[in-house]
Amino acid sequence: MIKAVYMATPEIAVNCLQKLLNFNDLDILAVVTQPDRPCGRGKKMTAPAVKEFADRHNIKVFQTESIKNDVELLKNLKELNPDFFITFAFGQILTQDVLDIPKIATVNVHASLLPKYRGANPIQRAIYNGEEETGITTMITALALDAGDICLQEKIKITPDMTDTELAQIISDKAPFVLYPTLKQLYNGILKLQKQDDSQMTLAKKFKKEDSVINWHQSAQQIHNHVRSMTMWPVACTKYNGSVIKILKTEMVEGLKETTVPGKISEISKAGILVETGEGVILIKELKPEGKSKMDAYAWSNGAKISVGSYFE
Numbered sequence: 001m002i003k004a005v006y007m008a009t010p011e012i013a014v015n016c017l018q019k020l021l022n023f024n025d026l027d028i029l030a031v032v033t034q035p036d037r038p039c040g041r042g043k044k045m046t047a048p049a050v051k052e053f054a055d056r057h058n059i060k061v062f063q064t065e066s067i068k069n070d071v072e073l074l075k076n077l078k079e080l081n082p083d084f085f086i087t088f089a090f091g092q093i094l095t096q097d098v099l100d101i102p103k104i105a106t107v108n109v110h111a112s113l114l115p116k117y118r119g120a121n122p123i124q125r126a127i128y129n130g131e132e133e134t135g136i137t138t139m140i141t142a143l144a145l146d147a148g149d150i151c152l153q154e155k156i157k158i159t160p161d162m163t164d165t166e167l168a169q170i171i172s173d174k175a176p177f178v179l180y181p182t183l184k185q186l187y188n189g190i191l192k193l194q195k196q197d198d199s200q201m202t203l204a205k206k207f208k209k210e211d212s213v214i215n216w217h218q219s220a221q222q223i224h225n226h227v228r229s230m231t232m233w234p235v236a237c238t239k240y241n242g243s244v245i246k247i248l249k250t251e252m253v254e255g256l257k258e259t260t261v262p263g264k265i266s267e268i269s270k271a272g273i274l275v276e277t278g279e280g281v282i283l284i285k286e287l288k289p290e291g292k293s294k295m296d297a298y299a300w301s302n303g304a305k306i307s308v309g310s311y312f313e
Contacts, residue, residue, distance in 0.1 A: 001025055002187050004084040005077060005102075007032040007067075011049040012172045013088040016109065018053065019176035026183065029080045030060040032067065034091055068095040077101050084183055087141060088175065099141060104186055106141040109179055111171045112204065113137060113153055115196040118146035119204040123171065124164045126204075128229035130221065132158055134167070136175055138182040140193065147201075149193035151182040160252070163228040207234055214238045214247065216263035216312060220280035224250050235288075238263075239313035240306070248294055249286035263312045272297040275312060 006017055006028050020026055031054040039046035047055075054061045062077075064070040078101055085106040087094070099106050112122035113135040119125075126134040135155040142148035154177075156170055185191035212234040214223055227236040227250045236247045253274065260276035267274035272285040288294040289304070300306070 001027050002084070002183055003027045003029055003080075003082045004086050004183065005030050005032060005080060005082045006050075006086045006088075007090040007092075008050045008086075008088040009034045009048045009091050010089050012111075012168050014049050014053045015169075015172040016088055016175040016179065017050065020180065021057065023180055026180065028059060029082055030062060030077075032062045032064065032073070032077075032090070035063045035065055064092075067092050067098055074098065074101070083187060085141075086179065086183075088179075094141060094143075096143060099143075107151065107179070107182055107186070108139050108141045108146070108148070109175050110137045110139060110146055111168075113155065114139060114146060114150055115198060115201040117202055117204040120206045122204040123167050124204075124207060124229045124232070127158060127162065127164055127167065128225055130225045134158055136171055136178045138178055139196075147196060147198070149195055151186065151191055151193060152178050154178050161228065163231045165231045168232070209234050212237050214312075216275070217278040220252060220277045220282040223277055223282055224252050240304075240310075242313075243290045245290065245312070246288040246294075247284055248288060249284075251283040251285055253281050253283050265306065265308055265310050265312070268298065268301050268306060268308055270298050273301055273306070 002025055004026065008017065020028060031050055033048045033050045036045045036047045038044065051061050051063065062073050064073050067073060074097065082102045083104045085102045087106060088109040094106065110122065112126065114137040117125055133155055135153055137153045138151040140148040140151065154174060156174070158167065182191065207230065212230060214226060214236055227247050230236045231248065237244050238247060239245065260278065260281065262276060262278050264276040265273055266276050266281060272283045274281050274283050284297045286294060287297050287300055289300060
């Protein structure tokens with residue numbers, strides 16, 4: 001029986017944990033996750049998604065602000081005597097003291113084809129940069145950021161209109177079927193590890209709130225990538241008459257407007273709002289006006305009396 005402790009926090013890691021429970025020779029001894037946090041307008045204390053799932057399935061849960069400084073937690077983890085720690089979007093830095101606890105290794109699930117997109121935001125950055133392919137990597141956790149030896153990888157195609165939410169779901173679905181054979185082969189001593197080529201390394205930095213603002217001087221393709229990479233957070237936005245408009249869904253339009261005026265609304269139809277960019281035009285299909293729910297772009301244009309020839313800021 002393979003014994004493991006699962007360290008994770010957000011929703012993307014829940015599906016993986018659920019599927020791991022179906023493998024009869026894998027025992028998830030406990031879950032380690034972040035503390036409950038205030039959430040929403042009411043700042044109600046909310047448990048991490050992984051904790052909620054673990055509680056429903058009677059899995060022991062440890063919560064900590066800092067695993068490396070939590071002496072009591074480290075003592076408890078040593079007593080569990082696991083073969084593996086599994087980390088998947090855990091959100092905390094592990095020290096060598098932590099990595100020394102499992103008998104075999106700490107295995108991390110990373111949402112890219114390492115060494116590309118090391119860091120906190122690999123899913124969103126891959127889409128933002130217009131990548132046509134990404135994947136899942138299992139790796140042996142090292143002290144340097146996502147720099148450990150590669151165990152197994154699986155490629156995933158990024159389709160032209162795929163969003164970060166959709167890609168996260170695909171990765172969540174596929175992750176356990178990359179992770180389980182990794183654990184199995186490591187446990188049996190038959191997995192050949194692969195060193196990362198640091199010369200091919202790229203970083204996936206977290207988005208900041210200010211990164212959400214659309215630059216209409218960019219090309220239509222860049223703006224389309226911008227919108228579909230931020231549906232989870234911080235959500236692409238622009239302004240119209242001083243009000244913030246979140247842009248939720250766009251569509252590329254080919255063969256129109258060789259000469260453009262960035263930000264100019266050139267056509268309004270039931271299909272959406274056609275906007276000129278630094279190169280080409282883009283169709284806004286769904287948006288969220290300030291203080292309102294998401295809606296069809298055409299419906300908003302009627303209600304807000306948007307006119308052809310006006311501009312997004």
